[in-house]
Amino acid sequence: MKLLIGVLVVTASVAWAKDTVDVEVKAIHSVTHEDQGRRSVLDKGIMGTHAPTRQVESFNLDTVIKGERVLLACDDPKGCEAPALGAYKGELRRSKWIKLTFGLPLAHKEVSRWYKIAGSW
Numbered sequence: 382m383k384l385l386i387g388v389l390v391v392t393a394s395v396a397w398a399k400d401t402v403d404v405e406v407k408a409i410h411s412v413t414h415e416d417q418g419r420r421s422v423l424d425k426g427i428m429g430t431h432a433p434t435r436q437v438e439s440f441n442l443d444t445v446i447k448g449e450r451v452l453l454a455c456d457d458p459k460g461c462e463a464p465a466l467g468a469y470k471g472e473l474r475r476s477k478w479i480k481l482t483f484g485l486p487l488a489h490k491e492v493s494r495w496y497k498i499a500g501s502w
Contacts, residue, residue: 404453404471404481408443408502409463417458443502446471446479453479453496461494 415421416435425432439460442453455461456478464483472480482493 400473402446402471402473402479403468404479405445405468406442406464406466407445409466410441410443411463412439412441412455413437414439414460416460419458441499442481442496450501452499452502453481454499455494456497457494459494461496462492 413436416437418437421435425434437460439455439457440463441455441461442464444451444453462485464481465486469481469483471482474480477498479496479498480493481496482491484491
């Protein structure tokens with residue numbers, strides 16, 4: 382029984398381990414896409430396919446991660462704000478997504494957004 386608990390604890394700690402990487406934002410690109418937030422999806426479900434769609438402005442990032450040029454595409458249904466150019470810590474998940482945390486200007490509120498690794502620039 383103790384062995385089983387030990388194996389579960391080790392497995393859980395490995396599964397929840399964070400792989401942090403240094404993300405250096407070099408450029409920011411504005412993109413527009415259809416809103417996929419809860420409210421928009423609910424409106425589409427109630428009003429049908431002919432309901433007007435909302436467009437959301439989001440930002441994709443040109444970054445340098447581990448010495449490689451990486452394009453990060455916003456993969457958050459709420460859209461992604463534009464971080465300031467500079468260096469941040471990101472959390473790498475399944476080698477496809479990065480959770481980037483940065484502060485918003487003036488409000489100094491910390492937000493975390495998901496970005497998908499979309500290639501190189």
